[in-house]
Every structure is written in structure tokens, then in C-alpha cells.
Amino acid sequence: MKIVVSIPAYNEEKTLASVIKRINAVTKKLKHKSEVIVVDDGSTDKTAEIAKKAGAVVYSHPRNYGLGETFKTEIDKALERKADVIxxxxxxxxxxxxxxxxxxxxxxxxxxxxxxxxxKGRIEGMSLTKKAGNRIFSLIVSYIIKMNISDAQTGFRAFTRKVAEETKITSAFTYTQDQIIAISRKKFRIAEVPVTFLKRDGKSRLMKSPLDYGIRGGANLIRLFRDYAPITFFGSIGMAFIAAGLALGSWLLYRFLTLGAIGKTPSIILTMLLLIIGLQFILFGFYADRKRR
Structure with a gap:
């Protein structure tokens, strides 16, 4: 069995060499063949040079593509290098x-x-914003795959060659949830182990600010529901339109029964439009779910 340890890197010249050396120290003790690859996502520092000197095989993007695209490159290159486990x-x-x-x-x-x-392990360095965001994403992923996942956002994971071959990543922002959801639908076996998460030395390269994390995370959350739970996503929108239509219709009916006032034509038309649009959203949710399957 061959193990390929894959590292995505963007301007990580200060920490990368140490990480690679520690990985090599661990893998030398294993009974399996192993190697380390680094995908440099358009770094502007000496990340690629340092990775090569530390003994890793390096692949470089011409510019910064983001985590999702970097993960795709990692998988492609690991498979090219005959990895059995990544x-x-x-x-x-x-x-x-x-x-x-x-x-x-x-x-x-x-x-x-x-x-x-x-x-499930020990956390030494994570902001309250990221903790809350990670918890929310994990709950959403757990809901979608019908299985309890405590940390769907983790960047520390191992998976087989077959999983890598059948993984499809659709987001440029992240790969974490997409991979879990995709493989759960193919009935692959998912496990978790407790790990340690240390305090970062310096600023995160992935999160410019809590606001940036919230905006990008929120957009990805919407995408997850749209792509993997279309009935919930479009059904919720549809129910909101129907609720608005029923509320307006009830108000018009109340005025007619108590005051004898007949609603104006625009109000009646708006009521009907809200109900019809809501029904269309719900039906589209069922259609999208059927196409997804």
C-alpha cells in the first residue's frame, strides 16, 4: 500500500518545512511506502522552494485558485503517483x-x-466565530447525509483511492463538505477520530476577517442546501411565498366579511401571484431533487 500525504499551501514559508519534516519522521516508521506532495496555490513567497528543499514533490498553480481547486489538483496528482491512501x-x-x-x-x-x-479532540486555537461556523456547517452536513458528523470542516483527513476517484468538488471556496456529502451518497464508510488543533502562529491565509468568513461561509451554506437538499431549499422559499399569499388573502377576506369591502384588483392579483410562485418553487424543488438522484 502506498500513502501520499498531500498539503495545500499558500504563502506558508514559515511553517511548511517543519510540517514536512514531521510528516517524514512519522511515515518512516510505517510499514507502507509513502511520499509527501505539496500543491502551491500561487504563493508569492518561497513556499515552493522551501517545500522542495524539505523533500516534498511540489506542484504549483500560476495564481491563487482557492481551496476547492487546490484540493482537485491534490487528488489528481496523488492518483497519478499511484496513491492507495491519501x-x-x-x-x-x-x-x-x-x-x-x-x-x-x-x-x-x-x-x-x-x-x-x-x-472530539483538543482545541487550543480557534476563534468563537470559526467555532460557531464550523458547528453550523457540521449540523447542516449531518442533516443532509443523515449521519452525525462532529467536524465536517476539518482539513485533516485520510481517504482511499476509490474515494478520491469518485470525489466531485463543485466549490472553489472549500472542499470539506462537498467530499463528505458526495461519498455519503455512494455509501462509503465514514469514520472520525479525535485530533489536536493547535494555535496558529500568525494570521490565517484562508480567512481575511470574521466578516469575510461569514460572507463566504454563508454563500457556501446556501449552495449546499441548493445543490444537496433542493426540496428543503426551494420548498422553504416556496412556503414563504405561500405564507405571504395566504396572509394577504386572509386580510382581504377579513375586510370583505367584516366591512363588506371588496379588495382592489391589484391586491387580489398579488395574492394569486404569491400563491402560484410559491407552488412553482415547491414543485421545482421536487424536480431538482429527482434530477439530482
Missing amino acids: VHIDADGQYMPEEIPLLLEKIEKGADIVLGSRF
Whole structure:
């Protein structure tokens, strides 16, 4: 069995060498073949040069494409290098390479993907904003796949070659939820292990500010519902229109029964439009769900 440890990196010259050396120290003790690859996502510092000196195989994007596109490159290159198992870990040193064997142990016991759960383990560095966001995303993913996932956002995970071959990522912002949802629909076995999440040295390259995280995270949340739970997404919009139509219709009926006032034509037309639009949204949700399946 060959293990490829894959690292996405963007301007991580300060921490990357240490992470690679620690990974190599761990994998040398394993009974399997292994190597480290780094996908440099358009870094403007010496990330690629440092990764090569530390012994990693480096692939570089011409510019910064984002986590989702970088993850696609990681998978493609790991498969090209004949990986049987891919371990994905971040370049900033917040995850501990020494815990890689915990993930591999679950793979060897039959899991198809193993998620390193920060919330089941120990968290030393995570803002309240990110904690809340991660919890919300995990609840949404758990709802969509009908399985309890404590940390759907984790960047520390291991998965088999078959999972990699059948993973389809649609978001440029992130890969984390898409991979879990995609493989759950193919009945792959998902497991979690507790891991340590250390305090980051310096500012995050992934989150410019809590506002930036909230905007991008919110947009991705909407996309998740739209793409993977269309009945819930379009049904909720449809019910909102129907509720507005019923409220307006009830008010017109009340005025007619109590005051004898007949509603003006525009109000009656608006009521009908709201009800029809709401019904169309609901029907489209069922249609989208059928097409998705």
C-alpha cells in the first residue's frame, strides 16, 4: 500500500518545512511506502522552494485558485503517483502530523474516509466565530447525509483511492463538505477520530476577517442546501411565498366579511401571484431533487 500525504499551501514559508519534516519522521516508521506532495496555490513567497528543499514533490498553480481547486489538483496528482491512501493535512502546523497513524488505523480497519475531529479532540486555537461556523456547517452536513458528523470542516483527513476517484468538488471556496456529502451518497464508510488543533502562529491565509468568513461561509451554506437538499431549499422559499399569499388573502377576506369591502384588483392579483410562485418553487424543488438522484 502506498500513502501520499498531500498539503495545500499558500504563502506558508514559515511553517511548511517543519510540517514536512514531521510528516517524514512519522511515515518512516510505517510499514507502507509513502511520499509527501505539496500543491502551491500561487504563493508569492518561497513556499515552493522551501517545500522542495524539505523533500516534498511540489506542484504549483500560476495564481491563487482557492481551496476547492487546490484540493482537485491534490487528488489528481496523488492518483497519478499511484496513491492507495491519501492523507490531507494543512501547511500551517495547526494539525499534528504525529496523529496521522490514528487516521490510517481506521482506514486499515475498513473505513473509506477518516475525519480528524477537532471537536472530539483538543482545541487550543480557534476563534468563537470559526467555532460557531464550523458547528453550523457540521449540523447542516449531518442533516443532509443523515449521519452525525462532529467536524465536517476539518482539513485533516485520510481517504482511499476509490474515494478520491469518485470525489466531485463543485466549490472553489472549500472542499470539506462537498467530499463528505458526495461519498455519503455512494455509501462509503465514514469514520472520525479525535485530533489536536493547535494555535496558529500568525494570521490565517484562508480567512481575511470574521466578516469575510461569514460572507463566504454563508454563500457556501446556501449552495449546499441548493445543490444537496433542493426540496428543503426551494420548498422553504416556496412556503414563504405561500405564507405571504395566504396572509394577504386572509386580510382581504377579513375586510370583505367584516366591512363588506371588496379588495382592489391589484391586491387580489398579488395574492394569486404569491400563491402560484410559491407552488412553482415547491414543485421545482421536487424536480431538482429527482434530477439530482
